[in-house]
Amino acid sequence: MPKLSQIACLGLAACLCLFRDSPHHSLHISTAFALVGYVVTDALIPVLSPLFIKVGLHGKDLSKRDTPLIPETIGAVLAIVYLFLMFFFIPFMFYKFLVTTSGSGTRDAVRVSASAATDLFPHVRLAEYLSAILCLESMVLLGIADDLFDIRWRNKFFLPAIAAIPLLIVYYIDFGVTSILVPKFLRPYFDNATSVDVGWVYYVYMASIAIFSPNSINILAGINGLEVGQSVVLAAVLLANDCCYLFSSQKPNAYDAHLFSAYLLLPFVGVSLALLKYNWFPARVFVGDTYCYFAGMVFAVVGILGHFSKTLLLFLMPQIFNFVYSAPQLFGIVPCPRHRMPKFNPDDGLMYPSYAEFAKADLKNSSKTVPSVVSRPVAVVLLILAKLRLLDVKYTDGKISGCNNLTLINLVLVWCGPLREDRLCAYLMGLLLVMGLASVVIRHTVGAWVFGFDNLWVNN
Amino acid sequence: MPKLSQIACLGLAACLCLFRDSPHHSLHISTAFALVGYVVTDALIPVLSPLFIKVGLHGKDLSKRDTPLIPETIGAVLAIVYLFLMFFFIPFMFYKFLVTTSGSGTRDAVRVSASAATDLFPHVRLAEYLSAILCLESMVLLGIADDLFDIRWRNKFFLPAIAAIPLLIVYYIDFGVTSILVPKFLRPYFDNATSVDVGWVYYVYMASIAIFSPNSINILAGINGLEVGQSVVLAAVLLANDCCYLFSSQKPNAYDAHLFSAYLLLPFVGVSLALLKYNWFPARVFVGDTYCYFAGMVFAVVGILGHFSKTLLLFLMPQIFNFVYSAPQLFGIVPCPRHRMPKFNPDDGLMYPSYAEFAKADLKNSSKTVPSVVSRPVAVVLLILAKLRLLDVKYTDGKISGCNNLTLINLVLVWCGPLREDRLCAYLMGLLLVMGLASVVIRHTVGAWVFGFDNLWVNN
Numbered sequence: 001m002p003k004l005s006q007i008a009c010l011g012l013a014a015c016l017c018l019f020r021d022s023p024h025h026s027l028h029i030s031t032a033f034a035l036v037g038y039v040v041t042d043a044l045i046p047v048l049s050p051l052f053i054k055v056g057l058h059g060k061d062l063s064k065r066d067t068p069l070i071p072e073t074i075g076a077v078l079a080i081v082y083l084f085l086m087f088f089f090i091p092f093m094f095y096k097f098l099v100t101t102s103g104s105g106t107r108d109a110v111r112v113s114a115s116a117a118t119d120l121f122p123h124v125r126l127a128e129y130l131s132a133i134l135c136l137e138s139m140v141l142l143g144i145a146d147d148l149f150d151i152r153w154r155n156k157f158f159l160p161a162i163a164a165i166p167l168l169i170v171y172y173i174d175f176g177v178t179s180i181l182v183p184k185f186l187r188p189y190f191d192n193a194t195s196v197d198v199g200w201v202y203y204v205y206m207a208s209i210a211i212f213s214p215n216s217i218n219i220l221a222g223i224n225g226l227e228v229g230q231s232v233v234l235a236a237v238l239l240a241n242d243c244c245y246l247f248s249s250q251k252p253n254a255y256d257a258h259l260f261s262a263y264l265l266l267p268f269v270g271v272s273l274a275l276l277k278y279n280w281f282p283a284r285v286f287v288g289d290t291y292c293y294f295a296g297m298v299f300a301v302v303g304i305l306g307h308f309s310k311t312l313l314l315f316l317m318p319q320i321f322n323f324v325y326s327a328p329q330l331f332g333i334v335p336c337p338r339h340r341m342p343k344f345n346p347d348d349g350l351m352y353p354s355y356a357e358f359a360k361a362d363l364k365n366s367s368k369t370v371p372s373v374v375s376r377p378v379a380v381v382l383l384i385l386a387k388l389r390l391l392d393v394k395y396t397d398g399k400i401s402g403c404n405n406l407t408l409i410n411l412v413l414v415w416c417g418p419l420r421e422d423r424l425c426a427y428l429m430g431l432l433l434v435m436g437l438a439s440v441v442i443r444h445t446v447g448a449w450v451f452g453f454d455n456l457w458v459n460n
Numbered sequence: 461m462p463k464l465s466q467i468a469c470l471g472l473a474a475c476l477c478l479f480r481d482s483p484h485h486s487l488h489i490s491t492a493f494a495l496v497g498y499v500v501t502d503a504l505i506p507v508l509s510p511l512f513i514k515v516g517l518h519g520k521d522l523s524k525r526d527t528p529l530i531p532e533t534i535g536a537v538l539a540i541v542y543l544f545l546m547f548f549f550i551p552f553m554f555y556k557f558l559v560t561t562s563g564s565g566t567r568d569a570v571r572v573s574a575s576a577a578t579d580l581f582p583h584v585r586l587a588e589y590l591s592a593i594l595c596l597e598s599m600v601l602l603g604i605a606d607d608l609f610d611i612r613w614r615n616k617f618f619l620p621a622i623a624a625i626p627l628l629i630v631y632y633i634d635f636g637v638t639s640i641l642v643p644k645f646l647r648p649y650f651d652n653a654t655s656v657d658v659g660w661v662y663y664v665y666m667a668s669i670a671i672f673s674p675n676s677i678n679i680l681a682g683i684n685g686l687e688v689g690q691s692v693v694l695a696a697v698l699l700a701n702d703c704c705y706l707f708s709s710q711k712p713n714a715y716d717a718h719l720f721s722a723y724l725l726l727p728f729v730g731v732s733l734a735l736l737k738y739n740w741f742p743a744r745v746f747v748g749d750t751y752c753y754f755a756g757m758v759f760a761v762v763g764i765l766g767h768f769s770k771t772l773l774l775f776l777m778p779q780i781f782n783f784v785y786s787a788p789q790l791f792g793i794v795p796c797p798r799h800r801m802p803k804f805n806p807d808d809g810l811m812y813p814s815y816a817e818f819a820k821a822d823l824k825n826s827s828k829t830v831p832s833v834v835s836r837p838v839a840v841v842l843l844i845l846a847k848l849r850l851l852d853v854k855y856t857d858g859k860i861s862g863c864n865n866l867t868l869i870n871l872v873l874v875w876c877g878p879l880r881e882d883r884l885c886a887y888l889m890g891l892l893l894v895m896g897l898a899s900v901v902i903r904h905t906v907g908a909w910v911f912g913f914d915n916l917w918v919n920n
Contacts, residue, residue: 051609056516080601087594087626094633123583126633130590133626134547137597141540144604149511166547166593173554173586 006042009035027246029092030263033085034270041081041274048077049285057147059286063223063344063351063421070284073147075291078271079140082294085267086133093129093263097121124174125260131170132264132301138163139214139297143290156289157215160297164210167301168203178202180310184452194452209309214296216319219326220408221292222341223351224283225425228276230319231295233429235265235272237315237436238302244444244456254455261306268298281422311447314439318432322408325390329356329406333378340405342413342424350418353410355394357402374400389415466502469495487706489552490723493545494730501541501734508537509745517607519746523683523804523811523881530744533607535751538731539600542754545727546593553589553723557581584634585720591630592724592761598623599674599757603750616749617675620757624670627761628663638662640770644912654912666764669772673763674756676779679786680868681752682801683811684743685885688736690779691755693889695729697775697896698762704904704916714915721766728758741882771907774899778892782868785850789816789866793838800865802873802884810878813870815854817862834860849875 013032022028052058052071059072091098142159145151151159179197182190190196198205221227238261245258272295278285303312313320329336335356342351358374374382379400385391386403392414394402404410412427413419419427448454473492482488512518512531519532551558602619605611611619639657642650650656658665681687698721705711705718732755738745763772773780789796795816802811818834834842839860845851846863852874854862864870872887873879879887908914 055608080605083598084622084625087629090626090629090633098633121633123587123634126587126630127583127590130587130594130626130630134590134594134597137594137601138543141543141597141601141604144601145540148515162544165544166550166590169547169550170586170590173550173558173581174583 002043006039009039024246026092026095026259027262027266029095030089030266033089033092034266034268037081037085037267037270038274040085041078041271042277044077044081045074045274045278045285049074057288061224061283061286063341064282065346065349070286072286073144073288073290074275074278074285075287075289075294076140076144076147078275078287079136079143079290079294082267082271083133083137083140085271086136086264089263089267090126090129094121094126125256127170127174128260128305129263131166132305135164135167135301136294136297138166139293140290143288143293146293147288147290158211160210160214160293160300161207163293163297164207164300167210167304168206171206171304172203177307181451183450185450206304206309209303209312210297210300212323213300213303213312213316213319214293216316216323217296217299218289218292220319220322222339222407222409223425224281224421225276225279226409226428227287227292227295228272228279229425229429230432231291231298232269232272232276233432233436234299234315235269237433237440238299238312239265239269240437241308241311241315241440241443242306244440248456251455257306257308261302261308264298264302268295281420281425311443314443314447315436317439318408318435325408325411326406328378334358334374334382334403334406337405340407340410342409342417344421345418348418349420351413351421351424352418353392353404353413355392355402356405358400462499462503466499469499484706486552486555486719487722487726489555490549490726493549493552494726494728497541497545497727497730498734500545501538501731502737504537504541505534505734505738505745509534517748521684521743521746523801524742525806525809530746532746533604533748533750534735534738534745535747535749535754536600536604536607538735538747539596539603539750539754542727542731543593543597543600545731546596546724549723549727550586550589554581554586585716587630587634588720588765589723591626592765595624595627595761596754596757598626599753600750603748603753606753607748607750618671620670620674620753620760621667623753623757624667624760627670627764628666631666631764632663637767641911643910645910666769669763669769670757670760672783673760673772673776673779674753676776676783677756677759678749678752680779680782682799682867682869683881683885684741685736685739685882686869686888687747687752687755688732688739689885689889690892691751691758692729692732692736693892693896694759694775695725695732696893697900698759698772699725699729700897701768701771701775701900701903702766704900708916711915717766717768721762721768724758724762728755741880741885771903774903774907775896777899778868778895785868785871786866788838794818794834794842794863794866797865800867800870802869802877804881805878808878809880811873811881811884812878813852813864813873815852815862816865818860 013035016028016032016035019025019028049071052073053069057071057073058069060067060069139160142163146156146159178199178201179195180202181195182193187193217227217231220230242258242262242265245254246262275285275287275291279287299312299316300309303309326340328334329340335358337354337356340354340356343354344350345352382391382393382400382403386393390411391406392404393400404414409424409428412424412431416427417424444454444456448456473495476488476492476495479485479488509531512533513529517531517533518529520527520529599620602623606616606619638659638661639655640662641655642653647653677687677691680690702718702722702725705714706722735745735747735751739747759772759776760769763769786800788794789800795818797814797816800814800816803814804810805812842851842853842860842863846853850871851866852864853860864874869884869888872884872891876887877884904914904916908916
């Protein structure tokens, strides 16, 4: 039996398709696809979840009193729904070219009007779009492989770069722009050039984006709803940036690129919201690495093919902060326990920050403690961070004996905790949203000032 | 440690890339990719097989004395190697367009020479190629889902049609030809037209090809090596047909289409041969439905994008025969036991045809037998088939009491059995090869006569 919310979504989708005269008709269609994606994902997850448990794809939720067994890798369901939506979207994306061409053989030769070459069927866009879906589908395949076989960290870190290969190759073949803008104050060192061609370095940069984006989603995780929640927030921020171009830009290239970005992001938000419903506290499903990789790759693809891969880094600031903040533990400068998730207290049902202990009790002589493993310079840095309220430090006998595990989640708990899991997730999402929207503003104010112009306003 | 055969393959691949002046240089590169694919698959299968067993993807080989447990779904390894090979092949496929263009922005605008529009970057080909890989990758995803979740027959029968959606959509957008040739003797009924446009029926036909081809590979299976063996033979037959065009055709369109087909088939043969090595009697791995679907879809894609989807049916004759021959059991006209695999005799280690029993012993009164379940007209047909040596019939008290299970495998055993499993597979592969090569000859002799011309010779 379809639920009322599902019927409402489908009705709204149908309405959106009716406004044929709107200048943003294709965005209406894309939004309709998002709604359909929501309904389909919402309907499939409860049906397919038992199958995942049956074949052994499940995990225990350690932050609940009864540590329930719930299905894992449900991100794969969402990803497959998304991919098939994107297939069906192809004719709508090229609607205006289809209804006016004859439909036999090479459409390139058929001009819609005599006006300009822009009326030719945009094969470049089609190739870009197909390579984007191909890249996402490869990421899903590798993500499922990871969830199935539990690939080691040092190996799986590079998986996204493999999945990005089709994207980079098509970028190379079809677009090939490898120049970057030079900030105004650096131009005297580059013969006053506004841009400089960095060649193959640009491909390395794009591959790094493809590696960083999925992994950064993956490490800001560990509580119900956060993987999906942060992805929805990030998509919303990117869409806000797209809207700046879609509703005001005078530059057709930038308009097309951001339209492309919106086409990929709207259905992503749709399917993700359905998953969020099931992954929200108390979670009935886990999303799996498949989802983190998939979501991260959506952002990387949007950034690369929307030609704002540098701006993307600005929007990924919270994830970058989390990565930099985690780095001392990831690289072994500060002791890193097996898990860095916040600590669940079964008595009050709240989450508390978890701590890394610097001085472990010697197991053989339980009365003695081994000396602190943190060197003096590190201790100084930790104390400065503590002063800045970026760290909670524990003392034993006047010496640093531990600090909270270095993740954004624990930091928020240090600031506002203890919190129930869903409030913690909501606080984090709010923080990400504020930082993201601030980034959009910075992009079009400070960015315009640093580079001397903003592609939002200037026709260059 | 790399094996000698692997080093030899890589050396040969390197040599093939050296003949830059050859008019068939791109085919050399494709063959080199096939060799690399062989080496990579050959190296990966033994490394990854234990992982598949560990996560529960395994099956028992019932045609061996000790029914060993061996890994299942190894086709997924091959498929992923193939897909990544195809990604890396993209720049080589468009090599001549890349080395002569400037490499910034829209290459469409850059003419290599002033001669003709054919020198433009072939975005149509790129879109076709990407949609082909997308379709294959979707099939792999659905195949893995089937192997994991064991989807029901009536559901999984249509999975290939879902995977073919990107292919059909891109065909619609980019090529859109939906007319079929009319045989000479039928032309008077069509106003003497040489071709007739069948519109959307053509898309239904292509979807049917996409459904039939993978499923037909899937039902001609059950003994070690046969799934891969028949695919390799079929690919060889298709390549033989391609060679007719590549080394003699005067028609650039046909040449391009068959070059495209060869690009997809050569690496497929490479990776499949490596899998055959491990799947050959006594099998160390099972290929899984993933492989059958994937291989069948390779043929469907090649047929559709190579624009010979009707000819493809001719090459699939042995599979069609197997399907038609099986139909009475599949549709319940003749009793169908749970498994129709040939019977393994542990005493002599040979395979014997398996039989369907028409009159089962009544379990309650073990002395009586229930009357035959086969009606009189069916019995007559069975007797005619038996006369034609297409069936082995068993009699009890002068009445038909059973016949061999209706599969090509059992039929070959009726003709030549009993046989050891590897010889049975070799016989079947030989039969398929002879029938396939005969089809190629028929295509270019009888076909040319029926349609009045052959696109191999005539420029039309």
